[in-house]
Amino acid sequence: MSxxxxxxxxxxxxxxxxxxxxxxxxxxxxxHRAMIFGLLSVGETQVEGLLEGEDVLATGRACAAxxxxxxxxxxxxxxxxxVGVGSLLEPREPLDFGNAGTGxxxxxxxxxxxxxxxxxxxxxxxxxxxxxxxxxxxxxxxxEVTVQAEGGRLPLTLRGTQDPLPISYETPVPSAQVKxxxxxxxxxxxxxxxxxxxxxxxxxxxKMMAHFGADIEVTPSGEHGRRIVLGGRPELRASRxxxxxxxxxAAFPLVAALIVPGSDVVIEGMMDNPLRTGLLTTLxxxGADIEVLDRRSEGGEDVVDLxxxxxELHGVDVPPERAPSMIDEYPVLxxxxxxxxxxxxxxxxxxxxxxxxxxxAAIADGLLVCGADAVISGDDLTVEGRTRxxxxxxxxxxxxxxxxxxxxxxxxxxxxxxxxxxxxxxATSFPAFTGLMTGLGAKIGA
Ligand SMILES: O=C(O)C1=C[C@@H](OP(=O)(O)O)[C@@H](O)[C@H](O)C1
Ligand SMILES: C=C(OP(=O)(O)O)C(=O)O
Numbered sequence: 459m460s461x462x463x464x465x466x467x468x469x470x471x472x473x474x475x476x477x478x479x480x481x482x483x484x485x486x487x488x489x490h491r492a493m494i495f496g497l498l499s500v501g502e503t504q505v506e507g508l509l510e511g512e513d514v515l516a517t518g519r520a521c522a523a524x525x526x527x528x529x530x531x532x533x534x535x536x537x538x539x540x541v542g543v544g545s546l547l548e549p550r551e552p553l554d555f556g557n558a559g560t561g562x563x564x565x566x567x568x569x570x571x572x573x574x575x576x577x578x579x580x581x582x583x584x585x586x587x588x589x590x591x592x593x594x595x596x597x598x599x600x601x602e603v604t605v606q607a608e609g610g611r612l613p614l615t616l617r618g619t620q621d622p623l624p625i626s627y628e629t630p631v632p633s634a635q636v637k638x639x640x641x642x643x644x645x646x647x648x649x650x651x652x653x654x655x656x657x658x659x660x661x662x663x664x665k666m667m668a669h670f671g672a673d674i675e676v677t678p679s680g681e682h683g684r685r686i687v688l689g690g691r692p693e694l695r696a697s698r699x700x701x702x703x704x705x706x707x708a709a710f711p712l713v714a715a716l717i718v719p720g721s722d723v724v725i726e727g728m729m730d731n732p733l734r735t736g737l738l739t740t741l742x743x744x745g746a747d748i749e750v751l752d753r754r755s756e757g758g759e760d761v762v763d764l765x766x767x768x769x770e771l772h773g774v775d776v777p778p779e780r781a782p783s784m785i786d787e788y789p790v791l792x793x794x795x796x797x798x799x800x801x802x803x804x805x806x807x808x809x810x811x812x813x814x815x816x817x818x819a820a821i822a823d824g825l826l827v828c829g830a831d832a833v834i835s836g837d838d839l840t841v842e843g844r845t846r847x848x849x850x851x852x853x854x855x856x857x858x859x860x861x862x863x864x865x866x867x868x869x870x871x872x873x874x875x876x877x878x879x880x881x882x883x884x885a886t887s888f889p890a891f892t893g894l895m896t897g898l899g900a901k902i903g904a
Pocket of ligand 1: 486487488560632633634635636638660785786809
């Protein structure tokens with residue numbers, strides 16, 4: 459299903475210093491949730507700064523199929539008129555989530571907590587991704603998987619229940635998608651549901667639930683974890699959401715400015731949620747010249763303006779407990795590490811194997827193609843930095859937007875150009891990527 463566009467190769471060429479000010483698009487995680495919470499509340503939710511990427515648009519179409527009225531009023535400015543918890547419509551057609559793990563898994567939670575059936579499908583990448591991690595707790599709450607591809611994969615049909623059982627659930631993997639699916643199903647439960655995570659993951663669902671008026675309590679649990687208790691059947695109040703700039707997208711111009719000598723770039727309004735900023739912490743440890751110009755609150759999240767200059771980086775050890783706060787940033791960190799002095803060891807990366815591609819393999823293969831040096835051992839990745847990296851290609855992107863963007867960033871600082879085999883997937887999370895980067899002086903083109 460979906461995405462059969464012919465592959466579009468793209469090349470990044472060694473570039474002169476990058477200069478200018480940029481604001482990357484709205485956060486993808488918050489944008490998906492804005493659509494979903496709009497659907498689950500009665501009245502009109504206003505969203506400013508929505509990411510208009512393919513992943514979020516697919517979630518929007520799914521919300522419309524479940525009863526929401528969704529309108530676009532201008533760039534990033536949308537309204538969602540919802541039907542409220544307990545009152546969703548059964549979709550007439552299969553829901554196609556394209557490339558989006560977040561959209562599909564969060565929506566499985568929504569459907570599981572309602573007395574409706576829905577078929578979930580996606581592209582070749584999403585069809586390979588594990589769904590049992592989400593289906594297992596949802597089945598415990600009373601949902602039923604009536605049809606599924608081998609191994610609990612898409613396409614699958616889920617029959618929800620109008621009275622989901624309140625459960626106490628400890629997530630077996632650090633995953634905000636699993637946590638969120640359980641909490642979304644629990645919204646329509648007659649009791650209180652508890653989710654415990656051993657390692658805290660991004661908390662956008664919890665924050666948005668509180669913002670929309672749900673009865674939710676979050677407390678620390680263990681050394682790095684959290685315990686979340688949600689009271690079922692709240693009346694969610696339609697609200698206004700201002701989406702801050704996505705730190706996972708900001709990572710690309712940020713690393714590009716660090717590795718291209720002489721660069722001086724300001725990145726505006728980036729979300730500064732500590733559960734999302736592991737990359738920033740790591741780059742600062744590597745000696746990056748990053749200055750916080752301004753820190754303020756926008757729409758309930760802290761945001762920062764960052765001034766980033768070309769830097770002499772050095773290798774570091776990245777501890778496994780940092781992984782959840784930078785899980786999508788390892789591909790671009792590995793690129794930064796290739797230009798650093800010394801060795802960078804990234805530990806505890808098992809989750810990278812089940813993203814849009816097996817990112818551990820895609821990173822290592824791509825680095826080798828470009829003349830850099832990477833070794834995988836178990837769930838760890840070690841990159842031996844070199845100050846000169848040849849470039850090359852084509853780098854295989856495996857329908858993975860972050861692999862595509864990371865290797866284009868790499869090609870701005872290699873000796874020869876870097877070509878990626880397909881740039882189409884960049885539109886899932888950062889449609890303006892190429893224009894924004896070329897605006898800073900990056901040489902990216904056919
Ligand atoms: O909840 C979310 O918005 C996300 C959670 C993460 O996935 P996992 O929950 O699989 O770790 C992340 O990789 C993804 O890009 C977005
Ligand atoms: C893993 C990602 O997204 P998703 O799981 O939503 O496909 C990502 O954007 O890097």
